[in-house]
Amino acid sequence: MTAALQFRDLTLGYDRHPAVHHLDGVIETGALVAVVGPNGAGKSTLFKGIVGLIKPLAGRIERGDVAAQKIAYLPQAAEIDRSFPINVYDMVAMGLWRRTGLFGGIDRDARSRIEQAIAAVGLTGFEDRPIATLSGGQMQRMLFARLLLQDARVIVLDEPFNAVDAKTSADLFDLVRRWHGEQRTVLTALHDIDFVRANFPETLLLARKPVAWGRTSTVLTPENLLAARRMCEAFDEHADPCAAAETVVAAVPHSGA
Amino acid sequence: MYPAPAENSSEPPFSADLTGTRGNDGERRIQVSMFNDLFIAPFSEFEFMRRALAGALALALGAGPIGVFLMLRRMSLVGDAMAHAILPGAAVGFLLSGLSLFAMTAGGLIAGFVVALLTGFVARTTELKEDAALATFYLLSLALGVTIISLKGTNIDLLHVLFGNVLALDDQTLLLVAVNATITLVVLALIYRPLVIECVDPGFMRSVSSAGGPAHFAFLVLVVVNLVSGFHALGTLLAVGIMMLPAAIGRFWARDVTLMVLIATASGAAAGYAGLLLSFHTGVASGPAIILVAGALYLVSLLFGRVGGLVRQAFPGRHLEA
Numbered sequence: 001m002t003a004a005l006q007f008r009d010l011t012l013g014y015d016r017h018p019a020v021h022h023l024d025g026v027i028e029t030g031a032l033v034a035v036v037g038p039n040g041a042g043k044s045t046l047f048k049g050i051v052g053l054i055k056p057l058a059g060r061i062e063r064g065d066v067a068a069q070k071i072a073y074l075p076q077a078a079e080i081d082r083s084f085p086i087n088v089y090d091m092v093a094m095g096l097w098r099r100t101g102l103f104g105g106i107d108r109d110a111r112s113r114i115e116q117a118i119a120a121v122g123l124t125g126f127e128d129r130p131i132a133t134l135s136g137g138q139m140q141r142m143l144f145a146r147l148l149l150q151d152a153r154v155i156v157l158d159e160p161f162n163a164v165d166a167k168t169s170a171d172l173f174d175l176v177r178r179w180h181g182e183q184r185t186v187l188t189a190l191h192d193i194d195f196v197r198a199n200f201p202e203t204l205l206l207a208r209k210p211v212a213w214g215r216t217s218t219v220l221t222p223e224n225l226l227a228a229r230r231m232c233e234a235f236d237e238h239a240d241p242c243a244a245a246e247t248v249v250a251a252v253p254h255s256g257a
Numbered sequence: 258m259y260p261a262p263a264e265n266s267s268e269p270p271f272s273a274d275l276t277g278t279r280g281n282d283g284e285r286r287i288q289v290s291m292f293n294d295l296f297i298a299p300f301s302e303f304e305f306m307r308r309a310l311a312g313a314l315a316l317a318l319g320a321g322p323i324g325v326f327l328m329l330r331r332m333s334l335v336g337d338a339m340a341h342a343i344l345p346g347a348a349v350g351f352l353l354s355g356l357s358l359f360a361m362t363a364g365g366l367i368a369g370f371v372v373a374l375l376t377g378f379v380a381r382t383t384e385l386k387e388d389a390a391l392a393t394f395y396l397l398s399l400a401l402g403v404t405i406i407s408l409k410g411t412n413i414d415l416l417h418v419l420f421g422n423v424l425a426l427d428d429q430t431l432l433l434v435a436v437n438a439t440i441t442l443v444v445l446a447l448i449y450r451p452l453v454i455e456c457v458d459p460g461f462m463r464s465v466s467s468a469g470g471p472a473h474f475a476f477l478v479l480v481v482v483n484l485v486s487g488f489h490a491l492g493t494l495l496a497v498g499i500m501m502l503p504a505a506i507g508r509f510w511a512r513d514v515t516l517m518v519l520i521a522t523a524s525g526a527a528a529g530y531a532g533l534l535l536s537f538h539t540g541v542a543s544g545p546a547i548i549l550v551a552g553a554l555y556l557v558s559l560l561f562g563r564v565g566g567l568v569r570q571a572f573p574g575r576h577l578e579a
Contacts, residue, residue, distance in 0.1 A: 051464050053463060069465055069467075071464075073464045075464075078460055079459050079460040080457060080458045080460075081457050081458070084457040085329070085513050085514055086453070086457050086514065094454055094461060097466060102451065103450075
């Protein structure tokens with residue numbers, strides 16, 4: 001097994017305050033990893049770091065030969081302007097950006113792939129609908145179709161099943177399983193502990209610091225979950241610089257809590 | 258629309274004769290010449306009107322799509338602010354070399370770019386958001402511009418800068434407007450894809466490519482370029498009008514960007530043509546006349562537009578089966 005992602009004493013955060021603190025570990029290629037933790041645990045921050053939207057305060061992320069921009073990323077709250085006059089087909093077609101770039105045409109092969117992706121998420125017949133007319137679940141299906149087209153080796157999903165019904169989340173999880181079967185690396189942030197136990201082989205329990213990481217059954221123990229819940233959510237405005245930071249190479253020392 | 262004169266004398270039975278004098282050739286000739294006097298002769302007989310029309314059409318061609326994207330990015334008033342921002346540059350150009358096309362254009366471009374860059378810099382590096390940053394710089398720029406003009410120059414000069422003069426376009430200015438329209442269309446074609454994606458889903462754009470930022474900046478440059486075009490014809494105060502009114506008209510008739518751009522461009526061109534005629538026949542200032550015609554088209558769209566027009570909203574018809 002090779003590593004898709006490696007975290008080396010990684011600290012991510014905002015304005016010197018860490019949101020993910022001293023994370024070390026490896027995500028193997030083809031792994032299906034659930035990232036679990038209370039609100040404010042740093043799940044979204046970790047994902048933003050992985051796709052390169054924020055820079056580490058200290059430590060680093062090694063992405064092997066996969067550039068950050070080749071990682072497919074579904075943010076928790078997509079900043080989509082739903083009033084924009086664009087239809088489902090064009091929106092899904094954006095997933096081909098890496099193939100088409102600025103000027104590349106959409107040829108017959110690409111068109112059939114777009115149609116397949118739309119069919120795979122069950123939105124056939126919605127191609128010409130303006131995105132403003134979609135329901136929340138249909139919107140999420142459309143975004144998954146776009147992810148399908150991105151054809152990425154590493155896929156990062158930030159709470160993809162929030163606010164969608166059971167049917168939709170089951171359909172969309174089938175796609176995640178398919179990606180897993182295709183040896184793609186998938187990281188998913190979730191809150192549904194039972195769902196994680198049933199479906200994810202590997203779990204990272206995060207509470208700013210990593211609480212536990214490994215096989216799901218050994219990670220999601222009552223003790224670990226309690227420990228994660230006790231985590232203090234608030235930043236300390238007057239935190240001292242983190243002592244552990246002196247051991248790592250960092251341009252700006254981040255604060256301790 | 259006047260019915261086209263029939264080639265032969267046999268009258269088609271369905272032809273609607275507006276005057277009710279069916280088959281009266283003399284009457285028809287009078288109508289033809291009235292039509293000609295009203296709608297064609299001003300342009301065929303006067304060169305300055307032809308120039309004005311060419312300028313107005315070129316202006317509409319560039320300003321239409323730019324306006325649509327400004328509107329879709331919720332930057333409708335940014336154009337207005339930028340139009341004020343180019344004033345001191347144009348004024349300095351005017352001070353240095355009078356009503357020189359080159360000096361005023363270069364000055365306007367420089368002032369516009371400086372304000373755009375400063376705004377972008379402050380918005381990205383401080384707590385101030387883009388709108389607040391732009392407000393501070395364009396107001397400073399405007400104050401500076403008016404100060405410079407009032408130092409030298411008369412009220413007539415000020416009027417020229419503020420309201421332009423589409424009826425006095427010389428060769429150089431006409432060429433400038435045409436070149437700017439061409440640049441606009443070519444650059445828009447180049448940045449179209451990232452511009453649309455950046456508009457609808459900026460997060461996605463950031464995660465797949467770093468082309469979003471440069472595309473946005475190129476777009477801001479196009480805004481300034483078109484404002485500089487517009488300000489020679491319509492003045493700094495009304496240059497935004499030929500961008501934003503057609504864009505708003507397009508929004509009432511189209512559900513996709515392409516059609517919106519086409520409608521905006523067409524209504525901008527129609528407003529240019531009709532505005533010039535209005536100005537010619539009534540003697541009102543040409544710049545405001547163009548914008549007022551665009552305003553009338555906007556009002557009609559607001560009331561009767563297919564997409565969200567007021568009448569349509571008031572009488573939506575019975576709801577559908579599914």
